[in-house]
Amino acid sequence: MRAGVDIGGTFTDVALEHPGGLSTCKVLTDYARPEQAILDGLRKAAEGAGVAMAEIGQVIHGTTLVTNALIQRRGARLAFVTTEGFRDVVEMRSENRFEQYDLNLELPRPLVARQHRYTLNERVAADGSVLLPLDSAELEALVATVLAGGYEAVAIGFIHAYANPAHERQVAAALRAAAPELSLSLSSVISPQMREFERFNTVIANAYVQPMVADYLGRLVSRLRAQEVTAPVFMMHSGGGLISVETAAEQPVRLLESGPAGGAIFAAQFARAHRLDKVLSFDMGGTTAKICLIEDGRPKTANTFEVARTYRFKKGSGMPVSTPVVEMVEIGAGGGSIARVDGMGQIRVGPRSAGSEPGPACYRRGGDKPTVTDANLILGRLDPDNFAGGAIPLSAALAESALRTELSEETGLGPAAAAFGVTEMVDENMANAARVHTVENGRDVEAFTMVAFGGGAPLHACRLCEKLGIAALIIPPAAGVGSAVGFLKAPFSYEAAKGLFQRLDAFDAEAVNAQLAALEAEALGFVAAGPGGAETEAKMTAMMRYAGQGWEIPVALPYRPFAPGDTAKLKAAFEDSYHRLFGQLIEGLGIEVTNWSITVASRLPAVPGVTRITAGEALPSNGARAFFDAARRETVQAAEVRRSELGPGATVEGPAVVVEDETTTIVTSGYVVTGQDDGSLLLQRKDVAG
Numbered sequence: 001m002r003a004g005v006d007i008g009g010t011f012t013d014v015a016l017e018h019p020g021g022l023s024t025c026k027v028l029t030d031y032a033r034p035e036q037a038i039l040d041g042l043r044k045a046a047e048g049a050g051v052a053m054a055e056i057g058q059v060i061h062g063t064t065l066v067t068n069a070l071i072q073r074r075g076a077r078l079a080f081v082t083t084e085g086f087r088d089v090v091e092m093r094s095e096n097r098f099e100q101y102d103l104n105l106e107l108p109r110p111l112v113a114r115q116h117r118y119t120l121n122e123r124v125a126a127d128g129s130v131l132l133p134l135d136s137a138e139l140e141a142l143v144a145t146v147l148a149g150g151y152e153a154v155a156i157g158f159i160h161a162y163a164n165p166a167h168e169r170q171v172a173a174a175l176r177a178a179a180p181e182l183s184l185s186l187s188s189v190i191s192p193q194m195r196e197f198e199r200f201n202t203v204i205a206n207a208y209v210q211p212m213v214a215d216y217l218g219r220l221v222s223r224l225r226a227q228e229v230t231a232p233v234f235m236m237h238s239g240g241g242l243i244s245v246e247t248a249a250e251q252p253v254r255l256l257e258s259g260p261a262g263g264a265i266f267a268a269q270f271a272r273a274h275r276l277d278k279v280l281s282f283d284m285g286g287t288t289a290k291i292c293l294i295e296d297g298r299p300k301t302a303n304t305f306e307v308a309r310t311y312r313f314k315k316g317s318g319m320p321v322s323t324p325v326v327e328m329v330e331i332g333a334g335g336g337s338i339a340r341v342d343g344m345g346q347i348r349v350g351p352r353s354a355g356s357e358p359g360p361a362c363y364r365r366g367g368d369k370p371t372v373t374d375a376n377l378i379l380g381r382l383d384p385d386n387f388a389g390g391a392i393p394l395s396a397a398l399a400e401s402a403l404r405t406e407l408s409e410e411t412g413l414g415p416a417a418a419a420f421g422v423t424e425m426v427d428e429n430m431a432n433a434a435r436v437h438t439v440e441n442g443r444d445v446e447a448f449t450m451v452a453f454g455g456g457a458p459l460h461a462c463r464l465c466e467k468l469g470i471a472a473l474i475i476p477p478a479a480g481v482g483s484a485v486g487f488l489k490a491p492f493s494y495e496a497a498k499g500l501f502q503r504l505d506a507f508d509a510e511a512v513n514a515q516l517a518a519l520e521a522e523a524l525g526f527v528a529a530g531p532g533g534a535e536t537e538a539k540m541t542a543m544m545r546y547a548g549q550g551w552e553i554p555v556a557l558p559y560r561p562f563a564p565g566d567t568a569k570l571k572a573a574f575e576d577s578y579h580r581l582f583g584q585l586i587e588g589l590g591i592e593v594t595n596w597s598i599t600v601a602s603r604l605p606a607v608p609g610v611t612r613i614t615a616g617e618a619l620p621s622n623g624a625r626a627f628f629d630a631a632r633r634e635t636v637q638a639a640e641v642r643r644s645e646l647g648p649g650a651t652v653e654g655p656a657v658v659v660e661d662e663t664t665t666i667v668t669s670g671y672v673v674t675g676q677d678d679g680s681l682l683l684q685r686k687d688v689a690g
Contacts, residue, residue, distance in 0.1 A: 001051065002058040003231075004487030005038050006259045009064060010286020010336045010356045011455060013481035013662075014041035016049055016056070017488055023049035024481045026388055026455065026662055028356040034065065035220040039227060054228040060487040061245075062236035062258035065216060066209050070111070070256075070319065071308045075208035076152035076183065080112045081142065081171060082200065083159040084119040090200050098316035106310045108319045111208045116149070118142055120158075120171070126501065128164035139171060143178050155207035157187035157200040162499040165192070183210045190251060191322040193595045194499040198304060198322040205307070205321055206253040213252035217245050234492070236262050239324030240299060241493025241601055244529035253323050256305060259483050260290045261326045264299035266486030267451040270476050272297035272607045273678060280434060280448040281328075282464065283482065284456035286336040286373075287353040291434050292328035293441055294451075300441070302327040303497065303543070303554065303597065324495040324599070329437040333429050335373040335456040336360055339403075339422045341410035347421040349429065361402035362394040370406050372426050372456070374399035375419035380627035380635070381459055381657070381666050389661030416628070424630060427460055431467040442581055446470060453482030458665035462654075462683060463630050466670060471688045473671075477679035480662020492534060493601035494526035503547065504571055504591045509562040516540065516561070516598060523600035534602035541597045544574045547590035553577055559598070610678045614689060616649025625657045629669050636669060646675035653686070 004015045007029055016023040023045045030037045046053045069075050090110040099105055120142060123132035146154060154175060161168045165188030172184050185207035191199045221233055235248035238257035248255055260283060267281035271294045279294040293300045305325040306318030332351020336359065339349045354360050358367035362374050376382050377399045384394040400415045407418040438445040446469040452461035458475050465473050478485050496519040502508060520538060527536060540559040543552035555577045575585055624640040638655035651674045654667035667673045671683045
């Protein structure tokens with residue numbers, strides 16, 4: 001039996017695979033003791049399955065702990081050691097003004113202040129040769145300064161350390177000898193790639209959260225053992241695979257987007273099962289909404305990620321981190337997102353969230369700010385007596401009071417109209433995010449099918465499809481805990497990357513092959529920490545660009561050794577990727593490779609195909625629920641059905657409400673819902689259904 005556990009900003013989701021099927025539950029996240037929510041959820045899921053917790057054979061965990069710590073600046077007391085002359089790289093950034101005319105441009109502050117950034121006179125060239133050796137007396141003085149500073153962690157990042165890590169290792173050895181308990185992070189281990197700004201940021205972020213994450217994971221494993229759960233614990237990493245808890249404790253920066261990555265894996269499984277080449281994954285929980293493109297059954301991935309953006313949707317306004325990540329756009333739009341009135345008298349939603357403590361006003365836990373959940377309750381989209389399977393009774397009176405006090409008095413709108421404004425704003429925010437994400441990737445959003453999951457997504461997905469012009473939408477089974485289920489479907493994987501700059505007209509196949517072999521061995525070593533006997537597969541990616549360009553694009557290549565004559569194939573692969581992304585090529589320029597990566601992953605079993613059922617027997621409408629239909633701008637009488645009633649071919653025309661314990665699906669008047677063989681729901685626009 002395997003358990004997937006996802007800690008979110010509001011709820012902790014649990015999915016337990018057992019011989020009888022799948023047992024799921026949601027419990028409120030405990031901020032002070034996150035592991036307590038895991039234990040409570042596992043116990044509840046085990047009771048629902050009729051099994052003992054001691055029978056659980058594997059626990060897979062994803063968490064927002066790392067992301068939240070970076071955003072909220074809750075990390076270790078940290079020092080950074082770098083090359084003389086590069087002390088201010090993390091403050092100077094890329095010198096890019098992402099908002100050209102904003103005179104009050106706000107940038108994220110570096111995680112380590114200038115007075116805690118130290119330098120050494122050393123220098124390694126881009127080819128790895130040592131230009132200036134470390135001075136032992138200067139190193140000894142630095143060690144004394146660090147010890148006197150009372151630091152909990154030290155990040156070490158030297159210029160060109162990706163080409164030769166000797167100086168970083170020398171500094172680490174000296175610090176370990178003097179203070180064995182000190183947490184150390186080396187850029188040549190955490191992110192051995194070109195570009196010092198991103199590399200320095202990454203190693204600093206890793207060092208900043210490493211003591212906290214190691215302590216948390218240690219407590220989690222210990223408390224699981226105390227509850228007789230002796231199963232190994234694995235972590236979901238942001239690239240969409242699993243790593244051991246020991247690797248996660250050493251390299252916590254790989255956990256940045258671990259929860260959302262599980263959701264993308266979950267959506268990708270249904271994309272493959274339904275034979276869909278273009279899928280828009282929509283994951284909305286209590287705190288955030290995440291949107292990801294899935295093409296040919298695989299989530300889109302990237303090798304950099306921005307944390308703590310100061311401007312919504314603005315690339316360059318965050319803290320860049322070089323780590324494998326499922327590429328998605330994430331905005332502060334969840335069920336707990338707080339609504340307010342701005343200086344222009346307009347309703348705004350998020351990014352602040354009520355979370356689980358105190359939670360939305362309707363939770364009866366002391367919250368007094370209006371949230372998206374409060375608005376949905378007032379509009380009839382939630383059943384106050386059956387929220388979270390009845391575990392959290394909701395108060396419509398408290399929701400209305402919050403809307404009236406915070407919004408109605410400022411706008412002159414009644415509570416119902418204000419609630420509509422809240423939901424319409426949050427839906428438009430998510431639609432804008434989806435449009436931006438697809439356009440940035442050269443795609444037409446109307447050509448995609450949406451897969452929606454998370455506690456909040458089924459409530460909003462139909463309206464989102466109306467705004468985006470999407471004709472078909474899938475709500476998978478166990479959608480309310482989709483990320484936790486996705487953990488159970490993820491492969492064990494590890495991506496090893498390293499910088500090796502070469503021009504194609506001077507391509508050194510022997511040097512590249514030696515590096516690729518080392519990267520494969522490194523990745524295999526980490527994957528071997530998972531269950532033994534799994535068949536693995538390797539994937540190779542080269543980061544390439546035209547000579548003179550500032551940035552590279554990822555080029556996927558078949559994994560095999562290179563021959564001296566392979567430059568033509570490399571050139572063709574680059575030009576194919578470049579043309580698909582930008583629509584044209586640049587003639588007359590040379591081509592360069594900057595970084596190489598090898599991803600080794602356990603091979604997943606084939607997903608059984610599903611034959612789409614587009615029409616079937618109509619279930620009788622009982623008109624049991626009234627909710628406000630945003631497209632029609634009026635309250636409609638809707639059929640209310642249990643999800644279990646929508647078997648294969650069973651059909652209900654909108655307006656309808658499909659209820660289950662973990663979420664609620666709103667079918668607007670323009671859509672029809674049909675049950676599928678795999679337990680998912682297919683919602684189609686009425687003009688294309690049948």
